[in-house]
Amino acid sequence: ALWFVKPDPAWALFALAGVALANFGFEMAVVFYNAMLPGLTTPGRMGRLSGWAWGLGYAGGLSCLAVALIGFALPDQPWFGLTKAGGENIRATAVLTALWMAAFALPVFVWTPDSSAAPRPFGRAVVEGLVTLWATLKHLREHRAALRFLLARMIYTDGLNTLFAFGGIYAAGTFGMDFTEIIAFGIAINVTAGLGAAGFGWVDDRFGPRLTILIALAGLFLLGAALLVAEGKIAFWALATPMGLFVGPAQAASRTFMAHLAPKGVETEMFGLYALSGKATAFVGPLALGWAAVAWDSQRAGMATILAFFVVGGAMLWGLKDPRPAPAA
Numbered sequence: 001a002l003w004f005v006k007p008d009p010a011w012a013l014f015a016l017a018g019v020a021l022a023n024f025g026f027e028m029a030v031v032f033y034n035a036m037l038p039g040l041t042t043p044g045r046m047g048r049l050s051g052w053a054w055g056l057g058y059a060g061g062l063s064c065l066a067v068a069l070i071g072f073a074l075p076d077q078p079w080f081g082l083t084k085a086g087g088e089n090i091r092a093t094a095v096l097t098a099l100w101m102a103a104f105a106l107p108v109f110v111w112t113p114d115s116s117a118a119p120r121p122f123g124r125a126v127v128e129g130l131v132t133l134w135a136t137l138k139h140l141r142e143h144r145a146a147l148r149f150l151l152a153r154m155i156y157t158d159g160l161n162t163l164f165a166f167g168g169i170y171a172a173g174t175f176g177m178d179f180t181e182i183i184a185f186g187i188a189i190n191v192t193a194g195l196g197a198a199g200f201g202w203v204d205d206r207f208g209p210r211l212t213i214l215i216a217l218a219g220l221f222l223l224g225a226a227l228l229v230a231e232g233k234i235a236f237w238a239l240a241t242p243m244g245l246f247v248g249p250a251q252a253a254s255r256t257f258m259a260h261l262a263p264k265g266v267e268t269e270m271f272g273l274y275a276l277s278g279k280a281t282a283f284v285g286p287l288a289l290g291w292a293a294v295a296w297d298s299q300r301a302g303m304a305t306i307l308a309f310f311v312v313g314g315a316m317l318w319g320l321k322d323p324r325p326a327p328a329a
Contacts, residue, residue, distance in 0.1 A: 001014075001018040001021075002015060002018045002019070002022075002091060002094035002095075003091050003092070003094060003095050004091075005018070005091060006086060006087070007086065007087040022098075027275060027279070030275060031268065031271050031272050031274075031275050032268060032271075033108070034255055034258070034259070034271045034274065034275075035262075035267040035268040035270075035271040036112065037049065037050060037255065037256070037259045038259045038260075038262070038264075038267055039113065040112065040113075043260065043324060044205055044324075045205060046204075046205070046256050046259055046260070047200075047201050047202070047203070047204025047205035047209060047212070047252075047253065047256045048201035048202060048204070048205050049201070050201065050204070050252045050253070050255045050256045050259070051197045051198050051199070051200055051201025051202075051204060051248070051249065051252040051253070051256075052197075052198050052201055053252075054194070054197035054198070054248055054251055054252035054255075055194040055195065055196075055197040055198030055199075055201075055248065055252075056194075056198075057194075058190050058191070058193050058194030058197065058248065059194050060100075060104060061190065062187060062190050062191065062194075064096065064097060064100045065187070067096060068093040068096055068097075071096075072089040072090070072092045072093050072096070073089060073090065073093065078092065079092075080092075132266065132269060133269050133272070143261070143263065145261060145320055145321070145323065146258075146261045146262070146270065148316060148319075148320060149257060149258065149261060149317065149320060149323075150273055150274065150277040151277070151316060152313045152314075152316035152317040152320075153254050153257075153258075153274070153277050153278065153313070154277040154278065154280065154281055154313075155309055155312050155313035155316065156213075156217055156250070156309055156310055156312075156313025156314065156317075157254075157277070157278045157313075158281055158282065158284050158285040158309050159220075159285060159306045159307075159308075159309025159310050159313065160220075160247065160250065160251070161278075161282055161285055162285030162286055162288075162289055162305075162306050162309070163220075163224075163243075163247075163306050165285075165286060166286070166289060166302070166303065167185075167189075167240070168182045168185070168186065169299075170299055170303055171185060171236065171240070173299050174299050174300065175232070175233050175236045176233070177233065177236075181233075185237070185240065185241070188237075188241050188244070189240065189241055189243065189244040189247070190244065191244070192241055192242060192243075192244030192245050192247075192248075193244035193245070193247045193248040194244075194248060195244075195245065195248070196216075196244060196245035196246060196247065196248035196249050197248025197249055197251065197252045198248075199245075199249075200212055200215075200216070200248070200249035200252070200253065201252065203215070203249070204249070204252070204253050204256055208322040208323075208324055209253040209254070209256040209257035209260065209322075209323065209324075210257065210317060210320055210321075210322050210323070211322075212249055212253035212256075213249070213250055213253045213254060213257065213314075213317060214314055214317060214318065215246070215249070216246040216247070216249040216250035216253065217246075217250060217310045217311075217313065217314040217317075218314070219242075219243070219245065219246035220243060220246045220247070220250070220310055221307055221310045221311065221314075223239050223240070223242060223243045223246070224243065224303070224306060224307050224310070225307060226239050227239045227240060227243075227303075228300050228303060228304055228307075255274075257323055258270060258271060258274045260323035260324050261323045285305070285306065285309060288305040288308075289302040289303065289305050289306065290302065292304065292305050
């Protein structure tokens with residue numbers, strides 16, 4: 001639908017509605033997508049599958065970005081006879097994204113098993129789903145480990161989301177990087193994040209998702225702290241690019257942690273709460289950053305607040321046990 005949006009303020013509401021609807025669909029799909037993880041592999045291989053999938057996700061996003069840049073955004077003559085008049089070349093990237101999503105979602109529908117061999121009628125499914133969700137919420141206190149993990153993840157995910165949102169702004173404001181350099185940095189950190197997610201999948205399966213997340217948060221904290229006192233673009237590149245190696249594992253291992261914790265039969269409900277824990281307080285990180293930046297008149301002071309989210313989230317996670325089931329005797 002974003003193809004129809006013209007570069008005119010009159011189309012702003014339509015564009016916002018389209019983005020909101022697309023984002024809603026994506027977030028809902030991710031709930032079910034994540035809930036499929038325990039049924040697709042054994043507990044001892046979940047870390048690798050989650051990490052590899054997350055790494056491939058980064059690779060797919062970068063590939064789509066490359067096609068958008070090469071075919072539509074950068075050339076004087078965009079593909080398919082499009083022109084830059086009326087922003088056609090930029091509007092086409094939304095169509096590319098939709099087609100990309102549809103094409104690479106097909107294997108999920110064609111080759112992965114579903115959880116039910118006898119689908120229920122829609123109305124009955126809705127009613128039963130709501131009843132199950134209410135029962136899960138009522139008994140959530142009985143799943144204290146899951147509740148504590150969700151709270152911990154909520155906190156350190158606020159830090160990650162804020163890092164994503166303001167990393168480019170920090171690079172431009174503090175280190176004087178121009179738009180082209182920021183794009184290059186965005187590509188570089190996505191590459192390292194994908195490599196980190198895929199590589200740490202082995203660590204996840206060998207040592208558990210809890211330790212994997214703690215290692216990732218420690219790496220993010222140490223590199224982030226060094227960035228706060230770094231000077232010059234070379235130092236920025238040397239410290240910021242490796243941060244991606246720890247961003248991917250924090251995301252992928254969190255999904256594995258939840259997959260191990262979720263009681264059998266309510267995986268989808270638990271991953272619904274997992275999705276909520278990553279969004280409900282998303283405003284807190286930017287709010288803290290903005291407040292600190294204004295109070296101390298410093299971008300560095302604002303970015304320092306992100307480190308607090310990593311510390312608090314890691315501290316809450318520290319006392320939890322490895323959620324993986326004990327090996328059979």
